[in-house]
Amino acid sequence: MRRFNLSIMDSYILGELILPFIFCVAMFSAVGVAIATLSDLSHRIIESNLPFISAIEVFILKIPEYVGYALPFSVLLTSLLTYSRLSKDSELIALQSCGISLYRLITPMIIFSMIITLVTFTFNELIIPQANYRATSILTGDEGNSRYAIKQDIFYPQYQEVTTPNGEVKRELRSIFYAQEFNGEEMQNITVIETDNNQLEKITVSETGHWDNEDNKWDFSNGAIYHIKMNLSQITSSFFGEKKVPLPKTPLELASKSRSPYEMNIRESLEYIRLLEEVGNEKNLLMYQVRTAQKVSFPFICVIFGLIGSTVGAKFNSNNKGTSFGLTILIVFGYYLTSFIIGSLGLINVLSPIMAAWIPNFICLGIGIYLLAKS
Structure with missing residues (x-):
């Protein structure tokens, strides 16, 4: 069997992706946790007498959740920044003049985004649910499992x-x-x-x-x-x-396993869905089914964002970071708006939970393939 080896071009492009990606993850995570958590914790310290040490612990525990959200966005912004820089410096033109197609040029980005997909899935399964569990327990003053029980x-x-x-x-x-x-x-x-x-x-x-x-x-x-x-x-x-x-x-x-779907991993969610099926609670059942399907579909948006970002970035002859950031915000907003609307159709049983979770990904994938083919 022939051993796979990265080419010099692959190693070079992958090297160009790493530092911007780390910076983007840190930036998106810091902004997210600061906007969504700091104001709430300040209010709790003043109004609810939350101990300062507990507030610091909650702040740290909320970081993994926003890192999980930041990973796909960072793939998108990193691909836009890197490929627009390569295009501006005519490096893509030089590579294409050697007979290398755009499909081959974005392959390192697809490989990189696949790795981040695995990281995102692992993060969402092993770290985020437990961190959210612990944070909610501290905020409610209940360190035990009874916090999640139907009382x-x-x-x-x-x-x-x-x-x-x-x-x-x-x-x-x-x-x-x-x-x-x-x-x-x-x-x-x-x-x-x-x-x-x-x-x-x-x-x-x-x-x-x-x-x-x-x-x-x-x-x-x-x-x-x-x-x-x-x-x-x-x-x-x-x-x-x-x-x-x-x-x-x-x-x-x-009673004892009742939690928010964001405080469960997929295995725990499936166990709770089985209980809801026995009870016949249709409304909660649909909500947990849709959220569980979204836990599976969400990490794969990394690959799709990598495809869209590298294709769009390769067409730019500008290294304007403001333009790349603006495009990232626009694409992310469009994805979340589509995901919210279609997910809502799943919650009211117009679409199956699996379709409600995956249709936004399919739409974005179709857009990415169209942009690539057009290029």
């Missing part, structure tokens, strides 16, 4: 599939689990309603309840069970001090 009105309907006599499979309600409060460890004022063949069968009430990991059952305390027969014509009751109840763990998972 009131936990509602979980359990369904089952049944086959009708004519062979049709339909979904029927099997039970309803309701807890009035959840303190992060146990639930209080629990009511469980169970049905059989669309008939009310049993009602269980309990003062408290917690999940037993060893037995995989709920431990209910100080409650009663009401057995109902013949359409409420016969009701029997029994009281208990402690009782193990074989119900799903899902209500606990649903």
